[in-house]
Amino acid sequence: MILDPNTVSRELRLRADVCVVGSGAGGAVVARELAEAGLHVVVFEEGRYNTSRDFDQREVEMYPRLYREQASPATADFSVLVLQGRTLGGSTVPSFCIAARPPAAILDAWQQTGLAGAGSAVMAPYFERVEKALEVKLTLDAEVNANNARFRTGAEALGLRCKPVWHSRVECVGCGYCSLGCAYDRKNDALTRYLPAASRAGALLVPQCAVQMIEVKNGRAVAVGGNLWREDGRRIPMRVSARAVVLAAGAVGSPRLWLRNRLPDTNRNVGRHLHLHPQVVVQALFEQRIEGWNGVPQCFVVDQYVRDEPSGGGFWLAPSFAHPVTAAALAPGFGDEHRRWMERYDRLAMTTVFLHDRSEGRVDIDTEGRAVVDYHLIDDDRADLLEGMQRAAELLLAAGAVEVALPFTERTVLTDVRQPLPAHGVRASDPFLVSYQPHGTLRMGKDARTSVVDPTGEAHEVKGLYVADASLFPTALAAPPQLSVMAFATRVAEKVRATI
C-alpha cells in the first residue's frame, strides 16, 4: 500500500517488524523480500511518489523532481556533482537501466580479506535472483542507435574489446529519455517491479517522509522518526517502532543519518572511504546525422582499461548522450563557437569516461545536519582520467569524427589525437566531474576497526541496524553499482529475516 501523505493530518505512530529508510535499489529489494516472507514492513522515501504519468521528458522539470537539491548537490569544493535520486524508487528511476555485475576479481578479493559470502561464486545466486526479477538481458543489435554504432565502429577499428551491456528494459520503444524517468514503464526497476511487489505483499510505502531520527536503546535500533511533508507545507511528525531498521538512503544519505543521530562510530569509519566513479563526457562531431537522443542511450562498454583490483585504477568507456540543456552546458567554448557546436547537435556523438577511482572521499555533516561531501582526485586518478579522455577521443576519431571536444573548461577541440592537451592537465573542477555512483561510506567488513557493518550488513555497534545500499561496498566497484546493490540487499534481507 502506498500512503498519500497529503491525507495525513495528525502524528503517525506505527509498529512494524522492519523499517526501511530509502526506497531505491537496496530499500525496494529489502522491502519486497521481507514483505513476501510475511513480515510487516514500512518503507520511507523522502521524495515524492512519481510515476510514468509524471515524467514529461523535459530536463528543467525532471531533474529537480527526480534528484536531491535540484540536481545540484556538489562536493565541498564544487568539483564533482554527486547526484542522488529523491523519488519513490530512488536513483533507479532516472538510471540508464544498466544491470552489470562487478568484476569477479573484485568480489573474490573481498572474500579473501575476510568478507565471508561476498565472493563471486557465493553471490551468484543473489545476482541471478535479481536478474530474473528484472528480466535482465543483453542488448540486441536492433537496439543499437547511431551513437552506439559509432562507438562500436571506433572500438573495433582500434582492436578494442567492445562488449554489449546487460540491461533491464522490457518492450523498449527507444525514446531515449531513460535519464528523465521512463514515461512508458519500459524499465524494470525499483519503481515498476520491486516496490509494487512489496506493496502487494502488504508493505506500507510512505513517500514524502524525511527520516531524521534513529532511536537506539540498549545498543539496539528500535525506532525511526521524522516528518511527513505535505504539498500544502504542513509537516506531520511520525514515529515507527520496529524490530529491525534498514538504512538504504544511499552512500551520502545513510551516513548522514548515522552522523546526525550520533550513532556509535568508535573507529570513525562512518562516512569515510567514499568512492564516486566520477565521469566526464567527451563529445564528437560527425558529418552525418546521429540524433543521439533517440534510442537506447548505452548499448556497449569498453572495459579493458579497468584494473580489476579492489584498490581501484583505470577507467571504462561507454556511449551516452545528453539532452539539449545538458549538452549545451557541456558544449565547448562560448559565443559563436558554442552556437556553431549546438547547431550541429543532431550530428553529435558522446562517450562517457568512468573512472575506477582510487581516491577516497568523505561524507560529513554541517552544523545544520546537512551532508557535506569532501572528495579530491589523487594524482594517479588524474592521470587515468586524462588517459581516459584521450582514449575516448581516439575511439571517436577512429569512428570517423571530424572534431572531438574534451570537457575542459577552456575550449579544447581535437581533430587529431596527437594534438597537445592543456598543459595544466586535469585539475580541480577542470574538467568538472559528475557522479551518479557514490559508494563505500558504511562499508562492510569482518574487522570492526576498519568497517561499519559486518559481512551480513548488520552494524558492528548497533544490533538490529542494517545497511542495504551502496554504502556497503568496501572498495570501488569498477562497475555501475545498481545490480550489486540489489544483490547484496537480497542477502541483507536474508539475514534480517533469519534474525527477527
Place this chain on the structure above:
Amino acid sequence: MSRGHREDFTVSAPRVKVTRRVFLRTTFGGAVLLGVGAVLPSGCTRYPKPESKLVFFTAKEYAILNLLAARILGIAALATAEGGVDVAANVDRLVVTWSADLKRQLRLVLRVVEHGTYLFDLQRKRFSKLTEEQQNRYLAGWASSTLGARRVAYLGMKALVATGYYAQDWDGIGYGGPWLGRVEVQPRLEPEPASSTLPSWT
C-alpha cells in the same frame, strides 16, 4: 544507552563543525571572489527596466544575465530578450526554488562578473559597457582562470543560461522536442494509486 524520542527531531551537535557547502565553497579562492562581490556596487541605476515581472532578479541582475546568455550562447538577440527567448526571465522563475545560500551566491557572482572587469582585466568600464570583443576576452579569462572558483563560477553561469534557453527553444539544432505530445505510445502499466488508509496490520 537510550536515545530519547525527540518530538521536533532537531539535530544534536554534529561530530565535526563544518560550514555549509556553498556554490563557491569557502576555499580561499572562493572566499576572495565572494568577498569582492560583497563590496562591489549592487545598485540598479542605468539598467533598462525589464518587460517581464521578475520574482527574484533585480533589473540589473536581469540585464547582466541576458547579456551573459548572448555572449555565452552566441545568440546576440538574447542580450535584450528580444530574440524570442527571455533567458533571464526563465531563470528568474527557476531560481525561486533554490536555497537561500545558493541565491546569495548567484547574486554575488553576477555582481563580480559585472564589476570585476578592473580587478581581473584592468578595464575601467563594467562588463555591460564593454565592447563585444572586450566582453568575449573577459569571459575567456574566466574560463581559463587559474583561480578555480572563477572557473566554477563560469561553468555555473554557462549551465544557467543553457537552462534558460535550451529548456524550451530548439530552433536550429535539429531536435524536435520530447516524444510526449508528438509520438503516440501508451504506458505499459497502471500505477497503484496512493491511499489514505493504512494496512490492517498497522
